[in-house]
Amino acid sequence: MDRKTETSKKTPDAFDPLAAFRPLTPVSWMGTTWFENLASLGNEITSFVAERIKEDVQTQHALLHCKSISEAQRVQAQFMQKAFDQYQVETGKLIEMSGEMAVKARPNQSSKN
Template sequence: MADKSSTQDKTTTAADAPFNAMTQLQEAGLGSMMGMGTAWVEAISDMSAEVASFVAERIKEDVKTQHEVLHCNNAADLQHIQAQFIQKAMDQYRAETGKLVEMGTKAFGTKQD
């Protein structure tokens, strides 16, 4: 009679995927990720919320600009609308990048010179 322990089918399910991924990271030398701590996880969550808020704000600007373009009367107005849109986008992306760098610096405990 065959040994049941050696003939049991070892199947994995989709629910096992996160566990398997964590195990692979630990085996790759990243060690236990349980020590990350809630502060770090909260910081990452805050950064994600910041990015989502920024994207929502940029979408509002896109819609506003499209509305202005649809109601402009001449090429000069169109150029002005486009120039304002580009300038505001650059300013907002620059500011957002600074926020995210600052948040990341705090989250990872690194110092900037």
């Protein structure tokens, strides 16, 4: 009985952090504009989250200093209304930025219309 072992098969190197990225095809169609816009979008989201955390802390501080239930309810209601308004404005900003990103990423597509 001849047993032939296959030595040509190589096991993937589990410790190679770049191994997963080697089979990816180039994304040159995206260009630097796409990544710059993505960074702007990320910055906008980060700024918004930081602002909301600041509002959360201020509200907690105000709640700790409330002297009555009605005062605490007023603080909570103001917090909720402000959060709702800010999220609504931010959603609009992100939608607008995303739309602009799509147009800038493929300028040749917009000229066909």
